[in-house]
Amino acid sequence: MSAPVVGSTATAPGHPGAARYGPRPVENPALGEAFAQAPGCTPEQLDGVIDDAARAFPGWAATPLDARRERLLACHRALLAAVEPVAGLLTREQGKPLRHARAEVRLAADWFAHTARLELAPERLVEEPAARVGLERVPHGVVAAIAPSNYPVLLAVCKIAPALLAGNTVVHKPSPDTPMSSLMMGRILSEALPAGTFAVVDGGAELGARLTVHPAVRLVSFTGSVDAGRAIARQAAADLKRVVLELGGNDPAVVLPGTDVASVARDLFAGAMTNSGQFCAAVKRVYAPRTEHRQLADALAEMARSAVMGDGLDPATEYGPLVSRAQLERVAGMVDEAVAGGARVLAGGRVLDRAGHFYPPTVVTGLAPGSRLEVEEQFGPVIPVIPYDDDPEQVIARANTSPYGLGCSLWGDEGRALVLAGRPACGTVWINTHGALRHDVPFGGHRHSGIGVEYGAWGLREYTQLKVHHIALRQADREMS
8 A cells, every 4th residue: 555645435335434434525615516526545544554654664764865855856846847737626625716726836846845955964962082972863753744724735745845854754634625636746746755655645533533543653743723733632642642733823913003004904904814814824803003993994894895706716816715614604603793792894794695605805893802703713804903002012912812822913113013022922923014934934833823833944853853872982082082
């Protein structure tokens, strides 16, 4: 079972695992109907794939680092050559505009090249007459890479590339909402990687749980919800596996007093609406001085009313649907609850009367304190605009009451923002921008937003463990040195 893409098309209807693990339809969220059949993966097939990865690990770990770099560069070339077919599948299963899907696949291909340039050089810690101590970073073994539905290709590669460069073998499980682009990517990458080093398995939560608890898996890298992250952490703890958990965010944007709100409104809107709000580091709530609050809210509402939502295959579309009916209902329910509590909708606020899972760009003001729309992550195209009185330190303290701690942005005078940059309880503070992520800058959250970091040299280190070499030098060695 060395094939990188695993399915269960041979599973008979009477098989005891057929209901949970068998083939299933994949929906186009722009139409609300199935367009493909995902193969599914049986428990027996999963076990076989993990066994293959475990057998391939010693040889891959012993492969010289420069040879592993060349394999990653081959992955870069292979994925870059397949942008169009992968992006087409990505748009159909996730909903994002096709031009954005193409950009995601290109960035994922480039991520292999960026990762291939990272260093894993050994270090000399001690050089003394009596001892020489060195440090190297070695791989864990089999890595389970579990990716979400919002950027299924890119966020998978952000795990796969560093794990492979470090010498691990990888079993990747995509979201059950968006498996098709990852399955195609698995077939593409199989031409660039040795058998057993990388596999894609398709299935739901049951398959993910089985992957997490398998004794051969030594690290689980997961991006998704807090609840799922907690479950993975509990399962991994039983076998003392390492985990990297990126669990989303409820990022605030704080507009400082005296800021020209007209000059920042468009960037705030873009920061909130990226991928129809389905982005962990999107702006999820905006705090504005009371004197500028209404002007900013009206400007955002005007942008929301003029936004073009539609099928991602339509070139005119700016924003696509939410990925699933469940996500649509969650977003709509949170807005409805806020309105019932006295909030006012300035734009949007109602499920669109059309096929698919469309919720319009929505601007909400007048939230009751403690509203779910303020303290929880809605993961949709909704911008709550919340006024505050004069003191940005107090409003940052209010923003910190959310259990998330992924990112925060401060808008206005750069000097004043720098003074305040230490106050937000989060992993990244942006000034006059939001959600700007780079391959060479670490990204991770505090508190409920996760454990560990991704990207760059810091992310690569998560896929390694330390090994110390301590050499006691004999007298003759000391004299010679």
